[in-house]
Amino acid sequence: MMVSDRSRSACLAVLIISACCLVQCTTTTGPAPVAPLYVVPNGFPEPVFPADNLPSAERIALGKALFMSTALSRTNTIACASCHLEQYAFADTATVSVGVEGRRGTRNAPSLFNVAYHPYYMREGGVPTLEMQVQVPIAEHNEFDFNILQVQARLTADTSIVNAAMRAYGRPPDPFVITRAIACFERTLLSGSSRADRQDLTSAEQRGRVLFESTRTNCTSCHGGFNYTTYAFENNGLASVYADSGRYRLTRSTADIARFKVPSLRHVGVTAPYMHDGSLRTLRDVLDHYNSGGHLHPQKSPLIRPLGLTRQELDDLEAYLRAL
Amino acid sequence: MITFIRSVLVLLTIAIAASAQENQVSFTIQGRMGDAPFVINTMYRTLADDLYLKPTSLRYYLSQISITHDGGKVTPFPSLYILVDHSAPTSYQLGTHPITRVESITFHIGVDSARNHLDPATYAPYHPLSPQDPSMHWGWTSGYKFMAYNLLTGADTAAMKYVTEIHALGDANYHRITVDVPVDARNGKVSIDVIANLAELLRGINVSKSLFEHSDEGPAKLMLENAAQRVFSAATTTSVSDASFSEDAWKEQGGMVSIYDMQGGLIRASSDGVPSIFNGLRAGVYVVVRSMVGRTPHHTLYLHDGE
Numbered sequence: 001m002m003v004s005d006r007s008r009s010a011c012l013a014v015l016i017i018s019a020c021c022l023v024q025c026t027t028t029t030g031p032a033p034v035a036p037l038y039v040v041p042n043g044f045p046e047p048v049f050p051a052d053n054l055p056s057a058e059r060i061a062l063g064k065a066l067f068m069s070t071a072l073s074r075t076n077t078i079a080c081a082s083c084h085l086e087q088y089a090f091a092d093t094a095t096v097s098v099g100v101e102g103r104r105g106t107r108n109a110p111s112l113f114n115v116a117y118h119p120y121y122m123r124e125g126g127v128p129t130l131e132m133q134v135q136v137p138i139a140e141h142n143e144f145d146f147n148i149l150q151v152q153a154r155l156t157a158d159t160s161i162v163n164a165a166m167r168a169y170g171r172p173p174d175p176f177v178i179t180r181a182i183a184c185f186e187r188t189l190l191s192g193s194s195r196a197d198r199q200d201l202t203s204a205e206q207r208g209r210v211l212f213e214s215t216r217t218n219c220t221s222c223h224g225g226f227n228y229t230t231y232a233f234e235n236n237g238l239a240s241v242y243a244d245s246g247r248y249r250l251t252r253s254t255a256d257i258a259r260f261k262v263p264s265l266r267h268v269g270v271t272a273p274y275m276h277d278g279s280l281r282t283l284r285d286v287l288d289h290y291n292s293g294g295h296l297h298p299q300k301s302p303l304i305r306p307l308g309l310t311r312q313e314l315d316d317l318e319a320y321l322r323a324l
Numbered sequence: 325m326i327t328f329i330r331s332v333l334v335l336l337t338i339a340i341a342a343s344a345q346e347n348q349v350s351f352t353i354q355g356r357m358g359d360a361p362f363v364i365n366t367m368y369r370t371l372a373d374d375l376y377l378k379p380t381s382l383r384y385y386l387s388q389i390s391i392t393h394d395g396g397k398v399t400p401f402p403s404l405y406i407l408v409d410h411s412a413p414t415s416y417q418l419g420t421h422p423i424t425r426v427e428s429i430t431f432h433i434g435v436d437s438a439r440n441h442l443d444p445a446t447y448a449p450y451h452p453l454s455p456q457d458p459s460m461h462w463g464w465t466s467g468y469k470f471m472a473y474n475l476l477t478g479a480d481t482a483a484m485k486y487v488t489e490i491h492a493l494g495d496a497n498y499h500r501i502t503v504d505v506p507v508d509a510r511n512g513k514v515s516i517d518v519i520a521n522l523a524e525l526l527r528g529i530n531v532s533k534s535l536f537e538h539s540d541e542g543p544a545k546l547m548l549e550n551a552a553q554r555v556f557s558a559a560t561t562t563s564v565s566d567a568s569f570s571e572d573a574w575k576e577q578g579g580m581v582s583i584y585d586m587q588g589g590l591i592r593a594s595s596d597g598v599p600s601i602f603n604g605l606r607a608g609v610y611v612v613v614r615s616m617v618g619r620t621p622h623h624t625l626y627l628h629d630g631e
Contacts, residue, residue: 136463
């Protein structure tokens, strides 16, 4: 099951990126079929691109090149793609991401699929745009540990990048171009049309779906909508004491202690490990956690309580989640 | 035709009258550590006099700057953002304005909330709010560091082994500061000189061990409160004694001394052969640069009361 889901995810990502490349490759050879820059899955709204960063084949291609480039890290060893692995729905298989010189971060890298629809970024929600989010790992000590002006200096020495930047934005690869291009590429990482979307489910998955949408589990209270998230900030009782204070570090409100942005469940079958700190290794661990009602915590959501699901029901629920 | 000429003459008269009241306004912050000039990479005693302290960098934003003048008029500078860097000259040209008698200057340490959470990458290169190196922005909070103070401390000058970094931010720590600076325009210029006694930044903050506080609370919050309440005052007209500097000793080592005005113009240099570079200097604020082959030039702000 895991292998087939991962393959599906990988194929989808390759298709999306290939579509981007197709536009770039065909623009210089006369009339050719116009391929879309990106494909919006059925039932999804059109992603909103900011006015200063409307998509083009050149911008998406440059963004992809920068996303894959280690030039963004001080040691020239880590790229965005180092932790956002295409074959795992642009998530990481490591518990927490590892930055330059083997420095361990404190959080698990989330999937980037459908980030175009997020109203804010980071687990505490302090970053309002994808363009600004790009600047976070570049500067973080445990990630790229670099400065975007030094990234600029490094990229300016690369003629191919300079030319690509000029074609895409009419200016050299400065902070504006670096942040815009990567964000533009990330907005095209759209994924839908899963078996759950197509209602192409086995009987076990259908039983799981009924459970998922039931008031018995209340899964959709937080994981509702086409992207299976409300983007709210919740404490799911993962622990009684958290090393990471979550949204509190942003708002300084005690009500926000250890509350984190609810993640999307799309491709959840391939994005292990789970939770903000990657502390749950498997999807079954996650289901067992919720079935137990979690740990006591003052900010724990009242929706998190013992569910009393049987082994068969857990199997069904897991099967459905793997079809998302 | 006569009406037209008359209109032109009236407009010219108005323009001349207006321009006659316009003066070039400059704003200078004189960094001090008590009575001594504040100079990066220079050794000082702490406020409690129990440790040595060596600042390695100090930068902070000023925003929402306004000048009260001429009987309570207020001239705001709403789009002016200054990144004060105490490793460089800290004098700023504010342009030409109808200001003849300054009463006070008001500013805030940090970046106002309306701008604090905007994208640095959208500013033109070299704008104070554009990306800086070292960075003055924290990505995950989408906010600027209001003040970033890095220093070393130690029990003796040979063992400055403790590292302190206090990088302070947060909308709640955005404080307003008003300094009464009575000063009149002279020769078309208005020079607003403010002293920043930067020793007070660390009042109540324990730096006897290494301290890393990059946040909006604790020592970071206190440093910004100190900045708002204790640091800034009007410059006096007495000269600044630069006890750490002996002009003769410096020249004997082969060093050069140069004096620049606040616009960057070279006033004189020790290579001119003058016995003392300070003799006969007119009252005012200058930048004194000490240079020596193979060493980084050393800049000091110098307030001279004339001789």
